[in-house]
Amino acid sequence: MKDSIEQKCLAKGVKLTDQRKIIAKVMSESNDHPNVDELYRRVSVLDSKISIATVYRTVKLFEEAGILTKHEFKGDKARYEELNEGHHDHLIDVQSGKIIEFVDDEIEMLQKKVAKKLGYDLVDHKLELYGVKKKS
């Protein structure tokens, strides 16, 4: 499991350089949703010579290869997350900035239905909920 990004690279014919291996490793081990700056910071610990241009190039490449996915939450920088089988959406705690992942099949289904009704086949979607902790 831990090497799956490297395996995906092989499968897609993406050349595996040392820098890409490091970025892959850092993303695999990140359970949050780092932005490029933060990713660069984490990667720099393992290889201080890596440049931020390479980080930008790599996340873009990985995104196009279906390895990472990019999120652009309201009023925030672009963040990245490893893309796995299980699709999920996000709820952002607007007070703490905490991001919670969730899955709701019913909503997924309805989205397809709505698209269909409008004459479209759904190829992608974005659902973000912004909330404040219930004070009950």
Add this chain to the structure above:
Amino acid sequence: MKDSIEQKCLAKGVKLTDQRKIIAKVMSESNDHPNVDELYRRVSVLDSKISIATVYRTVKLFEEAGILTKHEFKGDKARYEELNEGHHDHLIDVQSGKIIEFVDDEIEMLQKKVAKKLGYDLVDHKLELYGVKKKS
């Protein structure tokens, strides 16, 4: 109806300058979702002296006043739209770039339910569907 942006400004204590009136007018008459460049272009026709800095300042001000809303669709620049009572979401035709507005109460309801289940009160949300025309 046509002047409602100006009325909202009065109601919120937002000073009504000529530039703001023009920007309000252009947004009211736009049925699409212009980005700042496009808005600036449209506004320039009515007043060629207006600066793009003012357009940026004004859309931000109007957004904070609840007059406009900002969209950041995938891989696109920020776009603005007048905010009216009827909330709606968007379906983007990934081939033509066309944006279709829709309302689905069932999805809205489910979102609240999901947030609640996670212990949150929903304060905002973003739902974007990306689709291709059905070839039936």
Add this chain to the structure above:
DNA sequence: GTAGATGCAAAGTATTTGCGACAAG
């Protein structure tokens, strides 16, 4: 009259790119 708005140009962010050196397959 005064607080706040404007235009301009300069400064900030975030991201991309040209190029010569270098490394993976």
Add this chain to the structure above:
DNA sequence: CTTGTCGCAAATACTTTGCATCTAC
């Protein structure tokens, strides 16, 4: 070998801001 990648610094794209001037209220 050869094609593609890297690091660097410069370039780009979008947005914000300092300042002197001007305007709505």
